[in-house]
Amino acid sequence: MSGMETGLLVLAVLMGLLALRVHVGIGMFLAGILCYVLVNHGDLNALLFTVNNLVYARVSDYDLAVIPLFVLMGQFAIHGGLSRALFRAASAFIGHWRGGLAMSAAGACAGFGAICGSSLATAATMSQVALPELEKHHYPNKLAAGTIAAGGTLGILIPPSVPLIVYAVLTQESIGKLFVAAIIPGLVAMLGYLIVIRLVAMRTMRAAPRIPKAAWRTRLRALAEVSPVLLVFLVVIFGIYGGWANLTEAASIGAGACGLFAVVRGGLRGEGLVKSLIGTAEASAMIYLVVIGADLLNSGLALSRMPVELANWVQASGMAPFAVLLSILVIYLLLGCVMDSLSMILLTVPIFYPIVVGLPFFDLTQTQISIWFGIIALMVVEIGLITPPMGMNLFIVQKFSERTSLGAVSRGILPFLGADLVRIALLVAVPALSLWLLPAA
Numbered sequence: 001m002s003g004m005e006t007g008l009l010v011l012a013v014l015m016g017l018l019a020l021r022v023h024v025g026i027g028m029f030l031a032g033i034l035c036y037v038l039v040n041h042g043d044l045n046a047l048l049f050t051v052n053n054l055v056y057a058r059v060s061d062y063d064l065a066v067i068p069l070f071v072l073m074g075q076f077a078i079h080g081g082l083s084r085a086l087f088r089a090a091s092a093f094i095g096h097w098r099g100g101l102a103m104s105a106a107g108a109c110a111g112f113g114a115i116c117g118s119s120l121a122t123a124a125t126m127s128q129v130a131l132p133e134l135e136k137h138h139y140p141n142k143l144a145a146g147t148i149a150a151g152g153t154l155g156i157l158i159p160p161s162v163p164l165i166v167y168a169v170l171t172q173e174s175i176g177k178l179f180v181a182a183i184i185p186g187l188v189a190m191l192g193y194l195i196v197i198r199l200v201a202m203r204t205m206r207a208a209p210r211i212p213k214a215a216w217r218t219r220l221r222a223l224a225e226v227s228p229v230l231l232v233f234l235v236v237i238f239g240i241y242g243g244w245a246n247l248t249e250a251a252s253i254g255a256g257a258c259g260l261f262a263v264v265r266g267g268l269r270g271e272g273l274v275k276s277l278i279g280t281a282e283a284s285a286m287i288y289l290v291v292i293g294a295d296l297l298n299s300g301l302a303l304s305r306m307p308v309e310l311a312n313w314v315q316a317s318g319m320a321p322f323a324v325l326l327s328i329l330v331i332y333l334l335l336g337c338v339m340d341s342l343s344m345i346l347l348t349v350p351i352f353y354p355i356v357v358g359l360p361f362f363d364l365t366q367t368q369i370s371i372w373f374g375i376i377a378l379m380v381v382e383i384g385l386i387t388p389p390m391g392m393n394l395f396i397v398q399k400f401s402e403r404t405s406l407g408a409v410s411r412g413i414l415p416f417l418g419a420d421l422v423r424i425a426l427l428v429a430v431p432a433l434s435l436w437l438l439p440a441a
Contacts, residue, residue, distance in 0.1 A: 001038065002309075003039075003304040003306050003308075003309050004306055004309045004310065004412065005154050005310075006035065006038050006039060006071060006304045006306065006307025007301050007304050007307075007310075008034070008306070009038070010031050010032075010034055010035040010038070010283075010297070010300065010301065010304075011031070012151035013031055013034055013095075014027055014028065014030075014031040014297070014347075017030060017031065018339070023289075024290055024293070024339065024340070024343040025162075025286070025289035025290040025291075025292070025293040025294075026289075026293065027293070027377040028272075028290070028293030028294050028296065028297040028343075028346070028347065029292070029293035029296055029297070031297050031300075032293065032295075032296030032297035032298075032299065032300045033296070033300075034048060034300075035297065035300030035301060035303070035304060036050070036296075036300045036303065038304075039300065039303050039304050044212045046303075050296065050299055051296065052240035054292065054296060054299065056292045058291055058292055059286070059288065059292075061169065062248065062410075063165065063168070063169050063175065063247065064165070064169060064288075064291070065248055066164075066165060066247045066248050066251045067162055067284060067287055067288075068280055068284040069248065069251035069252055069254075069255050070116075070160050070162060070165075070251055070254075070255075070278045070281045071118075071162075071252050071279075071283045071284055071287075072255045072259075072276065072277075073115050073116070073232065073251065073255040073258045074115060074116035074118060074121055075275070075277075075279045075280050075283075076255065076258035076259045076261070076262045077112065077115045077116060077117075077258050077261075077262070078121070078125055078267065078276075079262055079268060079272040079273075079275055080258065080259075080261050080262025080263075080268055080272070081262070082115070082226070082229065082258065082261060082262070083084070083110070083112050083125045083126060083129050084110065084129050084391050085222070085226050086107075086108040086111040086112055086226050086229065087104060087105060087108040087126070087129050087133070088222050088225070089108075089111075089219075089222040089223055089225060089226045090103070090104035090105075090107040090108050090111075091104040091133075091211070091214075091222075092214040092218055092219040092222040092223075093214070094107070095214070096211055096212060096213040096214070097198075097210050098198070098201045098202060098205055099143075099198050099201025099202070099205060100211070101130075101133060101134055101137055101139065101211065102134060102139060102143055102147045102197045102201065102353035103128060103194050103197050103198065104130075104146050105130035105134065105144075105148060105150040105151060106147055106150070106154075106190060106193045106194060106197060107135075107190065107194070108126060108129070108130065108151075108348075109122055109123075109126050109151030109152055109154050109155065110151070110158050110186070110190045111226065111227075112125060112126060112153045112155065113154040113156070113157065113158035113161075113186075114158045114159065114160070114229055114232065114233045115160075115229055115232050115233075115254065115258060116155050118155050118156065118162065118283075119152050119153050119154075119155040119156045119341060119382060119385050119393060120152070120155075120340065120385075120392060120393070120396060121155065122151070122152045122154065122155030123148060123149060123151075123152025123153075123366075123396045123397060124152075124396050124400070125151065125391045125401035126148050126151060127148050127396065127397050127401070128330050128400060130144075130147075131144060131145070131148060131150060131397075131400055131401055134147075135352075135401075135403065137211065138207070140204050140205070140412075141401070141403055141404040141408055141412070142404075142409070142411055142412030143197070143200055143201065143204065143205075143412060144401070144412075145397050145398065145401050145404045145409040145412050146405075146409065146411075146412025146413045146414075146415070146416055147193070147197060147412075147416075148397050149384055149386050149391070149393040149394055149396075149397045149409060149412070149413050149416075150193055150196075150393075150416035150420075151193060152385070152396070152397075153189075153382040153383070153385055153386055153393065154186065154189060154190060154342050154382075154395045156195075156378060156381070156382055157181050157182060157185065157186045157189055157378060157379065157382055158182070158186040158190075159179035159183065159186070159233075159236060160179060160236050160251070160254075160379065161179070161182065162287065162342065163341045163342050163345045163378055163381065164178045164179065164182060164374065164378060165247075166291065166342060166345055166346060167345055167349060167374045167377070167378070168374075169397050170345070170346070170349045170350060170353070171353055171370055171374070172348065173370050173371065173374065175247055176247070177371055177438055178371060178374055178375070179236065179237060180237065180437050180438060181206055181372075181374070181375050181434040181435065181437065181438060182375055182378070182434070183237070183437060184433050184434065184437065185375055185379060185423070185427055185433055188423055188426070188427075188433065189379070189391075189420075189423055192312055192419035192420070192422065192423055193416060193419060195419065196416055196418070198416045199415075200415055201315075213308055230349065231254075231257050232254040232257055232258065235250050235253050235254055235257075236250045236251070236254055238405040239253070257322050266391050275281070287342060289348060290342055290343055290346060292345060294343075294346035297347070297440055298346075298350040299330055299353070301350065306351070307350060307351050307354050307355075308354065310351065310354075310355065311354040311355045311358055313435065313439070314355050314358075314359075315355075315358055315359070321359040321360060321361055322361075322428070324355065324356070324359060325356065325359075325361075325376075325428065328352050328355075328356070329376070329380050329424070331348070332344065332348070332377065332380040332381055332383075332384060333380060333383060333384050333387060333403070334384075335347075335348070335384060336380070336381055336382075336383060336384010336385055336387055336391065339384075340380075340385075340392060341381045341382065341384075341385065342435075344381050344384070345377070345378075345381065348377075349377070352377075353370075353373070356369065356373045357369050357370055357373070361431070362431060364431060364435075368374060368431070368435055371434065371435065371438070372431045372434050372435060373428075375427065375434040376424070376427055376428065376434075378419075379423065379424055379427065380424060382420075383417065383420045383421075383424070386413050386416065386417065387417070388414075390411065391413070394406060394410060394413065395408045397409055431436060
């Protein structure tokens with residue numbers, strides 16, 4: 001078989017394993033083994049040599065050492081009550097508006113994403129915090145559930161973001177630059193959701209009661225309670241990009257700040273500390289399993305030369321660059337219905353990245369295309385998490401909302417999907433949204 005045929009067969013086997021509900025990390029590992037066996041005609045020496053060195057090389061990667069720290073930061077925030085404090089702070093400022101509590105939930109999701117880096121964790125945590133309040137104040141079930149599901153996607157877009165770290169490692173790109181490039185798209189995403197909530201609320205909640213406007217003393221007190229979020233964000237972004245702290249040091253400071261906050265609030269004593277450490281260990285082990293499985297698969301595909309052949313075929317096909325990009329984005333949307341964001345990034349970037357950076361887009365340099373595509377890919381992956389009927393965030397929110405069916409959650413998410421598609425089109429047409437904050441090359 002040719003390299004292209006081998007690669008396509010291996011990917012088909014992987015999709016079959018995932019359909020059988022095999023864990024994605026194990027599925028990638030098995031598919032990688034098959035690829036080595038096919039390419040080397042049954043000789044296992046290359047496979048054994050690769051496995052022998054691959055695990056150590058990946059686990060000892062200094063850049064990936066930051067992942068457990070960001071996961072620990074999120075665990076401290078969850079058990080320290082920071083998610084609830086974020087919701088209270090946002091509610092104090094805009095909760096009295098029509099649709100204000102839903103807008104507060106979206107804002108709290110963005111704030112929590114700045115210390116969590118996981119869409120699924122953000123959706124699950126904010127479902128427990130915000131959904132009861134929205135239901136208590138008679139918000140329509142579709143609006144309440146749609147807001148939390150959509151707001152959860154901000155968890156991987158607002159820096160720091162675990163999928164962005166993995167993308168940087170896969171493409172040898174600067175993590176700091178990717179974090180900075182995600183700031184404006186993240187703010188645009190949050191603004192788009194707030195506009196959607198406002199419009200839906202004005203149409204469906206004209207007679208609904210509003211909560212009283214909070215006094216400035218209450219607002220300032222609520223703002224003080226979420227100061228660790230601002231500290232973490234400033235340390236991670238300005239520390240890394242300013243050069244006075246590397247990524248691991250910034251993550252350590254952020255985790256320490258969240259841990260201190262959790263101790264002060266009383267959520268990190270005894271059981272809370274144990275849950276934080278166990279949750280960090282479980283999540284980190286899962287992430288490394290997926291990363292190692294993807295490494296073996298991508299190594300096998302590289303050996304088959306499928307990514308190179310595919311990139312050469314696309315370049316020789318005469319397809320317009322934006323037609324190629326659109327095709328890739330559609331694939332991401334479909335994959336997002338059945339896979340989590342990290343798995344999608346690990347599986348697809350080694351295949352799509354050589355294609356995209358080899359095409360001309362505007363007058364962008366290869367580095368600019370790399371960063372721009374990373375942000376676009378992350379945003380489309382995030383949309384896949386809320387695409388009906390199989391978006392993973394939809395199931396999470398429905399699990400915590402006994403009054404709302406999965407169909408109602410799916411209908412509630414549609415206006416937010418409209419805002420997402422507008423945002424993707426805007427970022428594709430205007431790369432400066434992700435590149436403007438970066439220094440000139």
